[in-house]
Amino acid sequence: MTNRASLQDIADQLGITKMTVSRYFRSPEKVAPATREKIAQAVKHSGYIHNRAPALMSRALSRTIGVVIPSLSNQVFSALVDGIETITNAESFDILLAHSGYDPKVEERKIEMLLSYQVDGMILCETEHTDRTRTMLKQAGIPVVECMELPEAPIDMVVGLDHKAAAFNAVTRMIASNKQHIVYLAARLDRRTMLRQQGYEQAMWEAGLTPQTVATPFQSSFSQGMKLLQQALDTFDRVDGIFCTNDDLAVGAMQFCKNEGIRVPDDLAVMGYNGLDIGLTMQPKLTSVVTPRQAIGIKSARLLIDVINGKAPSDKLFDLGFSYTAGESLS
Amino acid sequence: MTNRASLQDIADQLGITKMTVSRYFRSPEKVAPATREKIAQAVKHSGYIHNRAPALMSRALSRTIGVVIPSLSNQVFSALVDGIETITNAESFDILLAHSGYDPKVEERKIEMLLSYQVDGMILCETEHTDRTRTMLKQAGIPVVECMELPEAPIDMVVGLDHKAAAFNAVTRMIASNKQHIVYLAARLDRRTMLRQQGYEQAMWEAGLTPQTVATPFQSSFSQGMKLLQQALDTFDRVDGIFCTNDDLAVGAMQFCKNEGIRVPDDLAVMGYNGLDIGLTMQPKLTSVVTPRQAIGIKSARLLIDVINGKAPSDKLFDLGFSYTAGESLS
DNA sequence: AACACCTATGTTACACGTAACATTTTGTTG
DNA sequence: CAACAAAATGTTACGTGTAACATAGGTGTT
Numbered sequence: 001m002t003n004r005a006s007l008q009d010i011a012d013q014l015g016i017t018k019m020t021v022s023r024y025f026r027s028p029e030k031v032a033p034a035t036r037e038k039i040a041q042a043v044k045h046s047g048y049i050h051n052r053a054p055a056l057m058s059r060a061l062s063r064t065i066g067v068v069i070p071s072l073s074n075q076v077f078s079a080l081v082d083g084i085e086t087i088t089n090a091e092s093f094d095i096l097l098a099h100s101g102y103d104p105k106v107e108e109r110k111i112e113m114l115l116s117y118q119v120d121g122m123i124l125c126e127t128e129h130t131d132r133t134r135t136m137l138k139q140a141g142i143p144v145v146e147c148m149e150l151p152e153a154p155i156d157m158v159v160g161l162d163h164k165a166a167a168f169n170a171v172t173r174m175i176a177s178n179k180q181h182i183v184y185l186a187a188r189l190d191r192r193t194m195l196r197q198q199g200y201e202q203a204m205w206e207a208g209l210t211p212q213t214v215a216t217p218f219q220s221s222f223s224q225g226m227k228l229l230q231q232a233l234d235t236f237d238r239v240d241g242i243f244c245t246n247d248d249l250a251v252g253a254m255q256f257c258k259n260e261g262i263r264v265p266d267d268l269a270v271m272g273y274n275g276l277d278i279g280l281t282m283q284p285k286l287t288s289v290v291t292p293r294q295a296i297g298i299k300s301a302r303l304l305i306d307v308i309n310g311k312a313p314s315d316k317l318f319d320l321g322f323s324y325t326a327g328e329s330l331s
Numbered sequence: 332m333t334n335r336a337s338l339q340d341i342a343d344q345l346g347i348t349k350m351t352v353s354r355y356f357r358s359p360e361k362v363a364p365a366t367r368e369k370i371a372q373a374v375k376h377s378g379y380i381h382n383r384a385p386a387l388m389s390r391a392l393s394r395t396i397g398v399v400i401p402s403l404s405n406q407v408f409s410a411l412v413d414g415i416e417t418i419t420n421a422e423s424f425d426i427l428l429a430h431s432g433y434d435p436k437v438e439e440r441k442i443e444m445l446l447s448y449q450v451d452g453m454i455l456c457e458t459e460h461t462d463r464t465r466t467m468l469k470q471a472g473i474p475v476v477e478c479m480e481l482p483e484a485p486i487d488m489v490v491g492l493d494h495k496a497a498a499f500n501a502v503t504r505m506i507a508s509n510k511q512h513i514v515y516l517a518a519r520l521d522r523r524t525m526l527r528q529q530g531y532e533q534a535m536w537e538a539g540l541t542p543q544t545v546a547t548p549f550q551s552s553f554s555q556g557m558k559l560l561q562q563a564l565d566t567f568d569r570v571d572g573i574f575c576t577n578d579d580l581a582v583g584a585m586q587f588c589k590n591e592g593i594r595v596p597d598d599l600a601v602m603g604y605n606g607l608d609i610g611l612t613m614q615p616k617l618t619s620v621v622t623p624r625q626a627i628g629i630k631s632a633r634l635l636i637d638v639i640n641g642k643a644p645s646d647k648l649f650d651l652g653f654s655y656t657a658g659e660s661l662s
Numbered sequence: 663a664a665c666a667c668c669t670a671t672g673t674t675a676c677a678c679g680t681a682a683c684a685t686t687t688t689g690t691t692g
Numbered sequence: 693c694a695a696c697a698a699a700a701t702g703t704t705a706c707g708t709g710t711a712a713c714a715t716a717g718g719t720g721t722t
Binding site: 047 | 334335336377378379380381382383384385387388390400402403404405406408409412425427428429430443444446447448449466467469470471472552553554557583586589590608609611612613614
């Protein structure tokens with residue numbers, strides 16, 4: 001590491017103390033205009049870059065929050081981070097980002113890294129954590145928001161939606177449009193997928209219907225959607241609707257229908273989940289459960305920063321609900 | 332900020348000095364087995380989390396590299412980061428991730444933040460930077476890799492591919508399969524899009540054909556692909572091929588073909604760019620230029636860490652080339 | 663002229679893990 | 693058991709921005 005310019009370097013150069021230079025950055029109005037001008041010159045010339053290390057050493061706030069998302073190629077989480085940054089930018093907080101690949105062990109490692117940087121708070125997108133993760137977060141004594149779903153054993157605060165209820169509502173809606181042989185298409189059998197399955201099954205049972213599921217442990221993709229629908233049609237006598245655990249599967253399935261001449265929604269109703277842009281480019285447009293991810297990001301960051309700033313939260317759990325895209329794949 | 336346990340706390344608790352505890356973490360073999368056991372207990376009990384701040388203050392390496400990607404919902408960059416982490420994990424480096432939303436001003440802010448954390452090196456995915464970005468990086472005196480493309484004015488090292496050459500090759504290939512009225516579909520008019528356009532145009536001119544482009548300033552998406560193809564068909568007399576600046580547009584366009592009964596590749600040849608999974612789920616499979624993004628990530632991280640460790644790089648520029656998916660959308 | 667008060671700048675101390683060197687303890691061998 | 697080596701632990705100093713307090717110089721008021 002080469003010697004970057006320090007405040008001391010700039011101060012020496014001007015025959016003043018680093019304290020005045022520090023003030024120039026923190027509260028310029030406390031520095032005499034003439035001095036301010038001199039410092040501005042020297043700073044520009046030296047290309048000084050703020051060094052966070054000393055601030056991290058003191059017990060002051062780092063004004064940084066850690067964010068762990070499961071994936072770097074999922075619009076759900078990019079929208080979430082967008083929402084978070086709306087707030088952090090306005091509050092001049094920084095975010096330190098890490099991704100876990102849906103693996104609690106990796107999440108643990110990343111959280112440990114973020115904590116080593118003395119973040120003031122943490123936003124997590126998963127609710128399944130290792131024991132050590134929970135211990136570390138407790139010990140760190142910083143506020144934590146788990147977002148996207150409503151965990152049974154929250155670490156601290158929660159901003160999300162009830163995926164079981166959303167699935168129940170969606171499937172009930174399918175049944176109301178006169179579909180009876182509805183199959184659940186699932187991939188990557190994580191908690192959220194399971195919750196949706198529960199909602200699906202409850203809706204089916206309550207309507208006197210029998211739930212039928214096809215699933216793959218692999219990551220969701222369009223091709224998995226095609227394969228799963230094929231498998232559903234091969235396995236079950238009659239299928240007149242599919243409830244897909246996300247839009248990737250749904251779009252793949254609709255693709256499959258197009259290839260095979262299956263009419264949507266007349267032969268087969270399709271319900272997606274997440275409400276991504278891509279669903280609306282299909283013909284017919286995909287009907288999908290919209291998860292309010294940007295709003296979740298905004299609320300999570302707002303809440304976290306308020307708590308960091310010492311405000312007591314009005315509540316520890318916020319359910320932001322869900323809605324539907326204006327699709328045509330249902331009836 | 333609550334008082335997290337420090338090394339001193341653990342040491343006090345055991346009646347030893349923090350130096351021994353520090354050694355327990357850095358080089359446990361230098362600590363007597365009995366002491367090691369005692370420390371292990373105390374550490375576990377207190378939930379100690381390493382504090383990076385003092386290390387950042389010393390001039391030692393932080394063993395962290397900064398990575399700035401343009402987008403959090405693009406498989407291209409998630410594969411790149413995967414590649415990077417293959418190496419950083421093996422070398423026990425950490426990465427600090429930030430995203431710029433394709434905006435050089437935002438990139439500047441994020442780079443400044445990463446530098447304030449004393450990263451040992453930086454990987455950037457864009458080649459367009461503000462003046463201040465260049466100044467800061469120079470002043471920081473750390474190695475920098477720009478990846479994905481081959482910039483005209485590199486900051487330091489480069490790992491990427493020649494997008495103009497790739498586009499030239501791809502379009503030449505289309506022409507070789509007897510297509511003559513090939514339109515270029517472009518979105519988000521960034522540098523890489525422009526480079527591909529240049530390659531496309533050169534291939535057309537050299538074949539005695541006239542380049543024709545439809546473009547949108549908006550972000551690429553399936554729906555933009557549909558719209559752009561519609562626009563191309565409306566605008567130009569004859570169209571028998573499209574070269575799409577990425578797979579999102581290509582897949583949208585192929586969707587459009589399916590809706591409109593246009594046969595691919597007989598009526599219209601389609602060439603994509605990036606070689607994402609989704610293209611291979613189409614029917615026919617999308618032919619696409621494959622950019623070796625994981626390899627770029629691996630090479631970038633390898634190179635950067637070698638330089639950080641004091642090795643002189645064998646070269647400053649690495650062109651990793653391109654290939655094609657085994658598609659059927661061409662002929 | 664004396665005093666209060668303000669502005670601008672300076673002084674001091676602090677946070678904490680670790681490299682480098684110093685010292686103590688344990689182990690080994692003739 | 694003396695003598696030395698090796699292992700284990702301790703001591704010291706360091707890096708750098710900033711909060712809190714101190715001081716110097718100036719302005720204004722009575």
